[in-house]
Amino acid sequence: MGSSKPKSKTLDLTSAPDEVLVGAAREGDMAAFEELVARHRDKVYARAFSILRKEEDALDLSQDAWVKAWQRLGQFQGDASFLTWMTRITINLSLDRLRRRQRLQAESIEQMDEEFGGVERHLPVVTPNPTEGLERAELRARIDQAMAQLTWAHRTVLILHELEGLEYKEVAKRMGCSTGTIMSRLFYARRRLAALLQELKAERSRDSQS
Amino acid sequence: MTHKAELNLQAWLDGELSVRAAAEVERLVAADPAARDLVAELRWTRQVLRAGEVERPVPESREFYWSKIERAIRAAEATAPAPRPSVWWRWMRLVVPIGAAAALAMFFTLPSLRVAPSVAEIENHLEDMGSFSFRSESEGMTVIWIASD
Numbered sequence: 001m002g003s004s005k006p007k008s009k010t011l012d013l014t015s016a017p018d019e020v021l022v023g024a025a026r027e028g029d030m031a032a033f034e035e036l037v038a039r040h041r042d043k044v045y046a047r048a049f050s051i052l053r054k055e056e057d058a059l060d061l062s063q064d065a066w067v068k069a070w071q072r073l074g075q076f077q078g079d080a081s082f083l084t085w086m087t088r089i090t091i092n093l094s095l096d097r098l099r100r101r102q103r104l105q106a107e108s109i110e111q112m113d114e115e116f117g118g119v120e121r122h123l124p125v126v127t128p129n130p131t132e133g134l135e136r137a138e139l140r141a142r143i144d145q146a147m148a149q150l151t152w153a154h155r156t157v158l159i160l161h162e163l164e165g166l167e168y169k170e171v172a173k174r175m176g177c178s179t180g181t182i183m184s185r186l187f188y189a190r191r192r193l194a195a196l197l198q199e200l201k202a203e204r205s206r207d208s209q210s
Numbered sequence: 211m212t213h214k215a216e217l218n219l220q221a222w223l224d225g226e227l228s229v230r231a232a233a234e235v236e237r238l239v240a241a242d243p244a245a246r247d248l249v250a251e252l253r254w255t256r257q258v259l260r261a262g263e264v265e266r267p268v269p270e271s272r273e274f275y276w277s278k279i280e281r282a283i284r285a286a287e288a289t290a291p292a293p294r295p296s297v298w299w300r301w302m303r304l305v306v307p308i309g310a311a312a313a314l315a316m317f318f319t320l321p322s323l324r325v326a327p328s329v330a331e332i333e334n335h336l337e338d339m340g341s342f343s344f345r346s347e348s349e350g351m352t353v354i355w356i357a358s359d
Contacts, residue, residue, distance in 0.1 A: 030280065030283075034276050034280070037275070037276055037279060038272050038276070041268050041272075041275060042265070042266065042267045042268055045266065045267075045268045046263075046264070046265065046266035046267075049266050050263075050264075050266075055269060059268070059269070059270065059275075062268070063275070063278050063279050063282065064282075066279045067279060067282045067283055067286060070279075070283050071283075071286065125244070125247040125248050125250075125251050126251050127247055127250055127251060129254040129258070131254075131258045131262075136261075136262070139258065139261065139262040140262045140263070140264045140265075141264075142262075143258060143259065143262040143263070143264070144264045158259060161224075162256055162259045162260060163259065163260070163263055167226065168221075168224070168226055183217045183220065183221065184213075184217065186220065187216060187217055187220050187252075190220070190251075190252055190255045190256070191251070193255055193259070194251050194254075194255045197255075197258070
């Protein structure tokens with residue numbers, strides 16, 4: 001791919017739509033590909049970070065994802081947007097990395113709880129919504145803090161279902177388990193997140209009073 | 211409420227139930243306050259997650275971030291394995307040595323296949339008798355001349 005003549009000399013990179021840049025990159029135009037990276041790198045990195053929760057890992061993985069994307073540009077069909085396609089590559093690589101990491105660890109009680117419910121089974125229902133009336137920045141900060149406290153399986157199921165909008169069976173396929181397991185994990189992940197957001201609200205109230 | 215009922219509530223909220231199963235859940239939600247509270251919690255959890263995803267910019271400059279990607283692409287292209295030979299070529303690589311071995315075996319076991327020496331020999335066995343012989347393996351013949359003087 002890299003040996004073809006770049007088209008970017010005749011292409012206005014900053015104004016060209018993604019599809020045009022993808023077409024040029026497919027023919028070996030590195031400058032066009034660099035423009036795609038510049039446009040979407042924050043979102044790709046943010047998705048890697050949301051799953052891996054470590055800056056260094058997310059940086060490394062997001063760059064791997066771009067390399068893979070370059071090598072697989074021929075497979076991009078254009079059914080979904082380029083960013084959606086890139087995000088899928090990033091998620092798959094992140095899950096592969098997490099699986100490898102998990103294989104190195106012994107089965108834990110925590111992992112069983114993800115499917116069968118641990119403390120989440122006995123959590124009282126959180127009502128009203130503890131994030132009601134929060135400023136957007138504050139809301140985001142609390143969600144980020146709560147997500148960081150979830151197990152990787154709970155966090156991933158929430159990302160795939162709620163943020164990527166994948167159906168149960170699609171989430172199950174990506175996480176390599178049954179639809180029933182995904183339903184259970186998703187349920188307990190949501191319950192745990194609700195409880196964590198309530199705890200955070202209580203902590204903030206105590207801090208502001210003292 | 212059973213765990214199965216809880217999962218059904220969630221599936222209803224996520225639009226993953228059949229029309230019939232959804233109607234059953236709707237009846238449960240209408241009749242059971244605990245089910246209503248749980249649905250409310252699941253619903254707002256979903257809403258805040260979708261609204262509150264953190265934006266996280268790459269903590270490196272555009273040039274530095276790209277330079278690592280570009281280097282990795284170039285390195286991968288430089289070390290890319292040679293393209294796999296075609297099916298025909300792989301088939302030929304198997305067949306040619308077997309064929310050659312078979313040909314050799316036939317050559318040594320079937321004398322009729324052996325190529326005869328191309329040079330015919332002329333000998334004078336009995337010089338004093340004035341006789342000559344001509345033998346050609348390729349023609350499969352032997353001729354003897356005897357001087358008649």
